[in-house]
């Protein structure tokens with residue numbers, strides 16, 4: 284027992300002596316999670332108001348749609364538009380008065396309608412850091428949308444412009460119409476871009492739940508990456524002669540495998556703890572659920588290690604083991620609901636989700652976060668999952684023995 | 690302490706070890722000397738239980754390595770030919786861990802770890818990770834990990850390959866120290882000098898068979914007083930054979946081909962000019978000549994007709 288404990292400590296020490304690996308297991312999910320969360324409108328904070336100086340040299344209803352769109356809806360809180368002449372705009376930016384200066388060149392509408400490249404001149408104020416960035420982003424997304432609308436609705440717009448029907452429409456009406464279309468199309472067409480900018484609180488409900496649905500996926504993603512990393516230690520130890528020394532020693536190989544198993548629990552706890560803390564804080568999950576969640580991950584997380592180490596042990600070489608297990612990780616993450624919540628997956632994939640090890644860890648946790656499951660619900664599958672983990676590792680150890688003892 | 694009888698090991702069609710038997714006693718260093726591919730590692734790996742013998746018996750400290758593996762392995766210390774250390778754990782942690790693997794702990798472990806660190810010359814790098822060590826330093830740590838627990842039986846598979854001369858001397862000191870404490874040391878090498886300087890008893894192994902065994906004196910006696918003359922160049926083997934047969938005293942031909950010739954004879958230095966003259970007379974072109982006094986190498990040459998360092 285003493286030696287098993289030492290083995291566990293030694294394994295944890297090894298991971299710490301190679302902190303880069305640990306950091307990767309932690310950072311990749313955090314990075315992906317952060318990206319997905321911001322897309323879904325997770326965090327919010329005070330936004331400085333940007334002043335956009337606008338010079339419209341084209342002065343058609345399409346060019347006027349740009350300021351209309353920029354100041355419509357929630358963007359009005361973030362961007363203030365002031366029409367200026369070109370010279371005044373330049374001077375003001377140089378005097379640090381305003382966030383950016385946008386010049387819509389003559390012939391913009393024509394180019395737009397004829398699906399030719401459009402060049403807008405945007406001069407940002409280098410003295411300000413955040414506000415010009417907002418304008419850049421909004422503009423970029425707007426132009427993306429504009430491009431999209433041009434492709435989809437370009438002919439209709441042309442009809443409005445050329446045909447008689449337009450005679451009755453005021454410029455403002457058309458602008459409002461386009462702006463309205465943009466708003467409608469926005470979430471479907473380019474949600475990432477438009478939503479990144481949109482820092483204002485989204486109405487409670489769907490978006491909140493989406494973030495909550497995403498969070499356990501990110502958490503389990505860390506478990507999967509760490510599991511894959513730890514499973515690679517088998518080959519590392521084999522190639523470095525460690526397994527040989529073990530086999531020549533008086534301690535059974537079960538100590539080796541149990542050491543890896545138990546140490547993986549602690550490593551998983553260590554990696555997921557900061558993610559848990561951050562997530563609980565951001566999504567407002569009651570902290571009373573923190574300890575059970577951590578425990579759940581520590582106890583069931585090694586299932587990924589078990590699955591992937593079996594793959595590694597069966598692989599003919601270290602390279603093959605690495606490649607196969609990596610290739611396996613991404614479909615697992617996809618099907619198991621780590622990239623996109625299971626709820627958003629097509630039926631066929633959703634059905635498979637329950638048969639993935641990460642799905643098995645993820646689902647109860649998600650239900651626990653959502654409040655559908657209590658403690659007993661969360662832990663109801665604990666024993667079977669742990670039993671499967673131990674069985675997988677045992678099979679791996681037998682295969683490894685066969686391989687090594689020629 | 691180590692009792693190997695009729696050990697055989699085949700890899701498919703290849704018979705790596707063909708019936709090796711020997712006995713290594715406590716308090717001695719038993720050398721297994723042989724060229725590359727002779728079957729040294731295969732033999733030692735069978736003794737440490739890493740590979741299963743095809744046939745034969747191995748006892749370590751009285752326990753069968755297969756049927757009483759745990760007990761047998763408890764008395765073993767192994768320094769494999771390939772490195773076997775945790776490169777992501779400091780030397781200190783490696784030694785502590787492998788010591789603990791055999792039940793050592795507390796002050797005794799610390800004392801022993803320090804002693805080993807001293808002797809493998811890694812005291813000042815003890816807290817560094819071996820992945821940042823030089824090749825020789827890793828080998829030294831590999832060596833230390835094998836004997837940190839003061840095993841009763843120590844298996845050393847070419848432990849000094851790639852280790853510089855000074856460090857090598859200290860490793861030898863440590864081995865002798867273990868021997869003097871009563872440890873049975875099995876030492877494989879293809880370095881003649883190592884075998885001659887270090888080993889109390891020796892077995893010469895070639896092509897999976899022991900071709901000579903005994904103490905250094907026993908083996909030297911087998912060589913007799915014959916020195917060895919080795920010549921290389923362009924020869925006519927047939928003519929050469931006839932010419933050599935006519936020489937008085939007649940040297941013993943150990944090996945002969947169109948490129949090389951090895952002869953054994955007493956007081957070779959005195960007869961060398963006559964030999965060279967006779968060889969030249971056959972129209973041979975001599976490129977190199979070498980004269981060796983009786984030693985293990987000449988014994989190996991005598992027994993196998995080939996050089997150990999081939």
Ligand SMILES: Nc1ncnc2c1ncn2[C@@H]1O[C@H](COP(=O)(O)OP(=O)(O)OP(=O)(O)O)[C@@H](O)[C@H]1O
Nearest residue numbers: 700703705723724725726727728729730731732879
């Ligand atoms: N795993 C293996 N599979 C097939 N053949 C092997 C294997 N290991 C060793 N052999 C063969 O067995 C023979 C003996 O090898 P072994 O490693 O015991 O030699 P050695 O005396 O230790 O040589 P060296 O001085 O190079 O270490 C060689 O012909 C080698 O090719």
Ligand SMILES: [Mg+2]
Nearest residue numbers: 729730731770
């Ligand atoms: Mg060898």
